[in-house]
Amino acid sequence: MKNRLKVLRAENDMTQAQLADETGVSRQTINAIEKGKFDPSLPLAFRFSKLFNLKIEEIFEDEN
């Protein structure tokens, strides 16, 4: 599962720590997701979605 979090952060001038803070997870979790170590839970995906005003499908791409 690919994601555009790094770009979205850049566009919104946010650090990993800020994004973590706004979505209620740890900075390491954001880093791990950006680095593709694991996928976020569905609830967390919804929080990204609301924060960036984008559909989940516009943030995450299910490869395969």
Next chain:
Amino acid sequence: MKNRLKVLRAENDMTQAQLADETGVSRQTINAIEKGKFDPSLPLAFRFSKLFNLKIEEIFEDEN
């Protein structure tokens, strides 16, 4: 997190076992998600989405 899986199954005339089969999880997992015991992972949410040709947001509703 609410979901419309039960209704979508009904509309598509599927049993929990069939949905489980088509999305690659166990029947108990489908039952638990329908009953609200837990939320699906993001990858599983994408599989429901593709199967029913609906956006994740049209299947799952993030209450709160």
Next chain:
DNA sequence: ACTTTTTGTAAATAAAACTTTACATATTGA
């Protein structure tokens, strides 16, 4: 009424998501 199919549920286990602490490296900026 009886049988088959479907749904609900439970317990034990496994796997994935996420936390905390901690430290190392990279980037920015004074």
Next chain:
DNA sequence: TCAATATGTAAAGTTTTATTTACAAAAAGT
């Protein structure tokens, strides 16, 4: 160049998602 901020990563632990086996109850079909 030095200090501060941001990012990458690792290990150990907790929580959440999912599996397997198994059985009971409800619904549907004959």
